[in-house]
Amino acid sequence: QVQLQESGPGLVKPSQTLSLTCTVSGVSISSGVYYWSWVRQHPGKGLEWIGSIYYSGTTYYNPALKSPVSISVDTSKNQFSLKLRSVTAADTAVYYCARGAGYCSGGTCHPLDYWGQGTLVTVSS
Amino acid sequence: QSALTQPASVSGSPGQSITISCTGTSYDIGIYKFVSWYQQHPGKAPKLMIFDVNNRPSGVSNRFSGSKSGNTASLTISGLQAEDEADYYCSSYTISSTWVFGGGTKLTVL
Numbered sequence: 001q002v003q004l005q006e007s008g009p010g011l012v013k014p015s016q017t018l019s020l021t022c023t024v025s026g027v028s029i030s031s032g033v034y035y036w037s038w039v040r041q042h043p044g045k046g047l048e049w050i051g052s053i054y055y056s057g058t059t060y061y062n063p064a065l066k067s068p069v070s071i072s073v074d075t076s077k078n079q080f081s082l083k084l085r086s087v088t089a090a091d092t093a094v095y096y097c098a099r100g101a102g103y104c105s106g107g108t109c110h111p112l113d114y115w116g117q118g119t120l121v122t123v124s125s
Numbered sequence: 126q127s128a129l130t131q132p133a134s135v136s137g138s139p140g141q142s143i144t145i146s147c148t149g150t151s152y153d154i155g156i157y158k159f160v161s162w163y164q165q166h167p168g169k170a171p172k173l174m175i176f177d178v179n180n181r182p183s184g185v186s187n188r189f190s191g192s193k194s195g196n197t198a199s200l201t202i203s204g205l206q207a208e209d210e211a212d213y214y215c216s217s218y219t220i221s222s223t224w225v226f227g228g229g230t231k232l233t234v235l
Contacts, residue, residue, distance in 0.1 A: 037224075039171075046128070046229040047163070047171065047214050060222055096170055101224050104159055109218055111161040111176035118170050 002026040004097050004116035012091075012123050018067075018084040022097030022116060023077070030055050030075045034110050035102020038071060038082045040093040041118070048093075052102035053080055060102055067091055087123045094118040129154070129215055129227035136233040142203040145230045147215030148196060153225060155196040159218035162191060162200045165229075166211045174213075175200060202232070210234040 008020035022036070029036060038050040051061035053071045061069055068085040084091055096118045100110040130148040137143040147154070147162075154160055160178045163171035173182050175191040178198060188203045198217070202209055215227040 047165075047216075047226040049216075049224040049226060052224075062223060063221070103222050104157070104218050109157075109159040109177070111159075111173055112163070112171070112216075113173045113176075113182060115170040115172075 002099060002114045004099065004114055006095060006097050006116045006119040008119065008121070010120060010122060012087055012121060013125050014088055014123055015086055018082070018087050018091060018121055018123070020082045020095055020097075020119065020121070021079050022081070023079050024099075025078070027099070028075075029073060029078050029080065032056075034099050035060075036073070036080045037098045037101040037112060039096045039098055039112070039115075041096070042090075042093045049101065050082065050095075054102060058103070089123050092121065092123045094120050127225070129217060129225055131213075131215060131227035131230045133228070134231045134233065136235055137202075137205045138235045139205050139207065141205050142201060143205060143232065144202075145200045145213055145215075145232070147198045147200070147217075147227045149198070149217055149225070150196055152221075153196075153217040153219040154193065154198050156220065157218045158193070160191070160193060160198045161216045162189075162198075163214045163216065164209075164211045165214065171214065205234055207234050 035052040037052040073080040098112040099114040100112045162175040179191040
């Protein structure tokens, strides 16, 4: 059974770096079939795709994000991570990790079919 | 990239059918079949209901169906049930190799 679990601090100070890790079980990130993604949801608002990563390290990001973002992968731990730098209160949200999305090729795309439970990150001093 | 446009709310009575629209552009929905729909109950993670415009993942009721015409995709729920009350989001792949969501639609079962 595929499972994803987010972990990281629930409170981050403004201008600092938000760091979250997603631990995947039930499937190997190295299988190379899927991309792995981060999605966030501001309180009471809709979903926002942050970015996606492939096991090789290839990444795609939402160009609309104001805070610098990077996603990395650690295949030895079957984890992928999110870093959002110079955060502001506008980055307060529930952050989800999920399997799928990313680059579509050869007429094939993988939707976000498995999600973590989400973790609330508050940016406040 | 701009969010896809969805109605803020729709409602229907048990047993009825409702349709939620999702309007994009010729840079996303208009050129790709990679449209998905997600259901989200309060405090829960989103759940994939439809992918590739009109395909259902295993375990999703056949009361849920999807379609697309031009730049607009639609989700139809037939035989409305109380458990269908939730927020629904559409999503599409874009020409920039990115993904965009709709603003979400709150479905109320009267």
